[in-house]
Amino acid sequence: xDPRFDPIWIDVGQVLQRTVTSLYSHLVTxxxxxxxxxxxxxxxxxxxxRSISLIDLSEVVILDFSCADEVVARLVEDATRSPTHEAFFxxxxxxxxxxxxxxxxxxxxxxxxxxxxxxxxxxLLGTRTxxxxxxxxxxxxxxxxxxxxxxxxxxxxxxxxxxxxxxxxxLVFRNPSSGRVHALxxxxxxxx
Amino acid sequence: MNVLPVPxxxxxxxxxxxxxxxARLGEQRTLFDVRHLRWVDPDGMVxxxxxxxxxxxxxxxxPRLGLxxxxxVHGYLSRMGFFEAAKGVFEVEAPARRAAPRxxxxxxxITPIAANVDVHSVVxxxxxxxxxxxxxxxxxxxxxxxxxxxxxxxxxxxxxEHAEAPGxxxxxxxxxxxxxxxxxxxxxxxxxGRGFRGSLSDEHSxxxxxxxxxxxxxxxxxxxxxTRFLDSGRGQGIQQIRRQVRRWDGAITIRxxxxxxxxxPEWDDTPPLVDGLEPFPGAQISIILPAxxxx
Numbered sequence: 414x415d416p417r418f419d420p421i422w423i424d425v426g427q428v429l430q431r432t433v434t435s436l437y438s439h440l441v442t443x444x445x446x447x448x449x450x451x452x453x454x455x456x457x458x459x460x461x462x463r464s465i466s467l468i469d470l471s472e473v474v475i476l477d478f479s480c481a482d483e484v485v486a487r488l489v490e491d492a493t494r495s496p497t498h499e500a501f502f503x504x505x506x507x508x509x510x511x512x513x514x515x516x517x518x519x520x521x522x523x524x525x526x527x528x529x530x531x532x533x534x535x536x537l538l539g540t541r542t543x544x545x546x547x548x549x550x551x552x553x554x555x556x557x558x559x560x561x562x563x564x565x566x567x568x569x570x571x572x573x574x575x576x577x578x579x580x581x582x583x584l585v586f587r588n589p590s591s592g593r594v595h596a597l598x599x600x601x602x603x604x605x
Numbered sequence: 606m607n608v609l610p611v612p613x614x615x616x617x618x619x620x621x622x623x624x625x626x627x628a629r630l631g632e633q634r635t636l637f638d639v640r641h642l643r644w645v646d647p648d649g650m651v652x653x654x655x656x657x658x659x660x661x662x663x664x665x666x667x668p669r670l671g672l673x674x675x676x677x678v679h680g681y682l683s684r685m686g687f688f689e690a691a692k693g694v695f696e697v698e699a700p701a702r703r704a705a706p707r708x709x710x711x712x713x714x715i716t717p718i719a720a721n722v723d724v725h726s727v728v729x730x731x732x733x734x735x736x737x738x739x740x741x742x743x744x745x746x747x748x749x750x751x752x753x754x755x756x757x758x759x760x761x762x763x764x765x766e767h768a769e770a771p772g773x774x775x776x777x778x779x780x781x782x783x784x785x786x787x788x789x790x791x792x793x794x795x796x797x798g799r800g801f802r803g804s805l806s807d808e809h810s811x812x813x814x815x816x817x818x819x820x821x822x823x824x825x826x827x828x829x830x831x832t833r834f835l836d837s838g839r840g841q842g843i844q845q846i847r848r849q850v851r852r853w854d855g856a857i858t859i860r861x862x863x864x865x866x867x868x869x870p871e872w873d874d875t876p877p878l879v880d881g882l883e884p885f886p887g888a889q890i891s892i893i894l895p896a897x898x899x900x
Contacts, residue, residue, distance in 0.1 A: 439758075441758040442725065475751055478845050479758070479841075479842065482841065487838065509748065518838060
């Protein structure tokens with residue numbers, strides 16, 4: 414049986430208003446982004462050894478590059494470096510006006526993440542290889558890949574390397590006990 | 606008392622010459638004579654505040670400011686909040702007349718930038734007007750207000766992060782009927798801080814050796830995204846502003862110290878690099894966004 418993830422839903426708009434000041438309605442300036450990121454990280458500290466978080470940007474109207482770097486890129490970078498906490502992220506509400514800022518800051522740091530760019534539409538954003546994109550898209554299409562079907566998913570050594578890479582980069586999740594590979598979108602799909 | 610005649614037209618084309626005049630001022634108190642001012646844009650207005658601050662520092666007392674004879678210019682300066690912003694910079698010769706109603710093409714009155722809260726305030730304030738002006742005057746899509754706000758945010762943060770001194774921002778739409786045959790939006794962001802060379806020197810000057818100066822510092826930041834921070838995520842602001850301005854076929858230039866560097870489109874004959882200017886504190890950024898040419 415797969416371990417139960419209890420996804421954490423974080424409404425960034427609410428965090429912004431509660432953490433910084435209710436007077437701020439836009440995610441701009443680096444100190445603001447830093448404060449929001451630290452508030453999110455504080456919530457994740459109580460999540461146990463492994464977490465999946467849906468970081469919801471739906472209510473954010475303006476997102477500048479400085480804030481995107483703090484709230485998206487640094488959050489992902491710091492989490493993937495943590496030796497004690499295995500964190501997975503899906504960013505929701507990455508609409509067209511936010512997309513370039515998020516893509517740019519991820520690419521600048523050589524990172525990638527999973528984003529919901531429209532209702533029910535998930536994409537990889539940031540730095541990724543063609544192979545990683547292909548493997549990730551296939552896992553995303555299937556939702557769940559049983560261990561017996563891994564050979565069908567990754568047909569050659571190059572594919573296997575790409576699969577290992579998207580696992581290591583926490584762009585998909587492999588259950589350590591069952592060996593099943595999950596699309597992150599399915600793990601957060603019940604959060605509305 | 607020195608008397609410094611302010612050019613009749615003080616705008617993005619004449620402001621560097623004006624700064625050079627200010628840089629050459631002596632230590633005697635100065636009267637900025639704006640009586641003959643007939644035309645001023647955001648670069649001119651914000652430039653006056655910067656020039657007054659520089660003169661005041663050098664002379665140990667705020668310079669005096671005469672008032673423009675033109676009622677139109679006086680009214681426009683009032684509407685843009687110039688006289689309010691000038692308090693503490695200039696000793697104004699006579700009380701400012703009551704401001705006329707705000708012009709529909711004023712995108713952002715002169716706003717001081719000293720802390721992050723000011724950047725939030727700027728982004729909040731432009732939301733109500735930017736959308737209408739960018740779509741009706743420039744023909745940009747409604748979503749352009751987001752990119753416009755991001756530009757403003759990043760360029761204002763440049764003051765806080767790098768200048769370590771206060772600055773000002775202003776923006777206005779104009780009909781450049783004769784010059785370009787279309788509307789433009791001008792954004793001016795200036796400070797009187799340590800400039801690009803001062804901001805980057807500790808981290809980067811050694812590798813440039815004798816070549817290090819205002820020009821190389823501007824090239825390093827403007828063209829290559831160098832920043833004094835070691836974090837790889839830093840230094841994106843100017844690069845992203847340049848990218849967006851290029852998409853809109855706009856122009857961006859930055860003066861810092863003795864040089865001005867720019868990214869200029871075909872319609873603008875501004876040289877991409879000017880050096881040998883008089884040493885002048887801080888950084889002065891000018892952005893021009895033209896109306897979209899019909900498809």
